[in-house]
Amino acid sequence: MIRKLFPPLLVSALFLLIWEGAVRLLAIETWILPAPTQIWKTFWQQLPLMQADIAATIWIALLGLCIGIVFGVIVAVFLHLFPMMEHAFYPIIVLTQNVPIIALAPLLVLWFGFGTLPKVLIVVLVCFFPITIATLDGFRQVDPTLLRYMKIAGASRLEIFYKLEWPSALPSFFSGCKVAATYSVMGAVISEWLGAQAGLGLMMQTAASAFRTDRVFVAIGTIVILSLSLFLLIQLLEEWLIRWKIKKGE
Amino acid sequence: MLYCEQLSFRYQTRQIIQHLTFHVNEGEFVSLIGPSGSGKSTLFYLIGGLYEPEEGTIYLEGERVNGKRGLIGYMPQTSSLFPWRTVEENIRLSQELEGQIDPKQIKQLLERIGLSSYANHFPHQLSGGMQQRVAFARTLASKKKLLCLDEPFGALDALTRSEMQRWLLSILEEEKRTVLFITHSVEEAILLSDRIYVLTPGPMKVKKEFHVPFPREHRWDQRGNKDFLELREEIEAMLLG
CATH class of the missing domain: 1.20.5 (Single alpha-helices involved in coiled-coils or other helix-helix interfaces)
Structure with missing residues (x-):
């Protein structure tokens, strides 16, 4: 280690x-580039004042991530069980990711106002995609020998799904979750740029317009720490759930 | 028990099986032997209902079963254990799919394959031979009367392989089942079967049928005998010629 x-x-x-x-x-x-020691000092000064901002960003990121995971899995399962649907919807799903979030965000504000809803929606939009794609990929990589065994043994479509396809897609699902977790904090910060009462995105904006570059760096550092913590959390969950996986070097 | 009549099957434009007729009696151990890639696995997919034959009929216990699944016990060549299930859960799978779980029988099977202390291990923690024993126990755990084994020892090293053959002989003495066995080892076929079908490749047909005359219980010791070797040579010559 x-x-x-x-x-x-x-x-x-x-x-x-x-x-x-x-x-x-x-x-x-x-104001152009603060030294690391300066940023460190500002961080400890700001920490008590930042708590509301951190909490607001975590809330939006987590809520969006959870909804994104549920939505992403539902879409993946639906597309997998109905191959016709996969044919029709897959390109559209890829297309949604080509629309820049920055461009979409003002529209969401226009439609849903400045509350939590449009912000969470942005996070959901960036999170569901990696999960759907990764999980679908996992479904496709099912071992053909096991699939043949299940079919010859007379397993129903549903049994094949939850006894074979779902467990074998689980590692891919977690890969998607890890990508989504890192995106979620970023999505939350971008959503806060559009107008928020609190949040790291807002803090960044205020600090930048006041030329408090050290505070911008403090915000960036905090965002990195948050993303990393979410990533590690999911990693731990994965290791605990997928104990059967062959460990490297074993 | 199993009767395949004039089976033909083509995959895209390639004729894989042509007018294949053979049968397996109740309680019998029948081997199909032929060169690799002659379509033996495809034959099992037909019997297992994965594909439908182009022509011909498959009868199982007198009933036409073309394209019907869930009627035979099947064991593929490569390890087909589910990596996220423990040894015990893997054996249970065949019973889960039949909707009847018998924990007592699973415990007995674990004892019989000598892996009781490995019940809670995952497949990747076992050796290749152990994995195939578990896969065989899973096939035995099902209530199916006909077991179709597709080169179960093909991927094992020579020593483990002969150990497993001996083990299979002893298991089948206690547990009478009907077995259809694919192999490309002549010795393995003579050692284990009552009857052997020698098959030709591309398209697959029966070339000749052999009865193995030696009594089962003594076969292991008769491996080096003159009669045994003669039969082996005859079959090998047939496969090559």
């Missing part, structure tokens, strides 16, 4: 060192 963590930690430390050195040697103004 320590051995695995050492190289990335070393690289990060080196990067921060060069950053700090450059800012000091070249006397770069704080």
Whole structure:
């Protein structure tokens, strides 16, 4: 574990060192690029004031992620069980991802106002896609030998689904969830740019317009920590649920 | 028990099986032997109802079963265990699909395959031979009378393979079942079967039928005998020629 963590930690430390050195040697103004030590100081100053913002962003990200997971799985299962539907809807689903969220967001505000609903919708929109695609992929990768066994044994369509297809798609589903988890915080922040009472997105905007670059970096850092925590949470859940998976090197 | 009459099957434009006729009596162990890729697995898919024959009829216990699924016990060549199920849950699967779970029988089967202490292990924690024993126990756990085994020991190393053959002989002495067995090992076929069909490839047909004259209980020791070797040579010559 320590051995695995050492190289990335070393690289990060080196990067921060060069950053700090450059800012000091070249006397770069704080409003252009603050030094890491400065950001660290601001972080601890801001932390008590940021709690409402952090809570607001987490709430939107989590709510959107949960709805996105449920919606994503429902869409994947539906498309898988009705291949005709997959044919008709798959291109449209891919298309929804080509519409830039930034462009879509003002429309959602126009339709649903400035409340929680349009913000959660944005998160759902960015989250369901990786889950649907990954889960569908998992369904397609079912071992043909096992499928033949099930069919010859006389298993019904439903039995084939929940005894074979669903469990074998589970690892793919979790891969989708991990991508979605990282997207969810980003989606929440973007949604807050459109107008919010609180949130890290709002904090970022206010700080940027006041040239408080150090606070922008504090917001960015917090967003990274949130994304990473969500990612790890899902990873833990996966490891606990998929104990049967062949571990590397075993 | 099983009677296949004039079966023909083509996959796209390739004729795989042509006018194939053979039968298996109740309680008999019959081997189908032929070169790899001669369509033996496809024959099992037909009997299992995965595909429908182009021509001909499959009778199981006197009933026409073309395209009907859920009537035979089937065991594929490669490990077909479900990786997320433990050994015990894998054996239970065949009973789950039949809607009747008999925990006592599963326990007995675990004992019989010598894997009682592995009941809660996952398949990837077992060796290849152990995995095939579990897959065979799963086939035995079903109530099906006809067991179709598709080269069950084909992927095992030579030593494990002969160990498994001996093990299968001993199991079948206790548990009388009707078995249709695919193999491309002549020795394996003579060792295990009552009758052997030698098949020709592309399209698949019966070339010759052999009765194995040696009594089952002594076969293991008779492997090196003159008669045994002669039969083996005769079948091998037929396969090559």
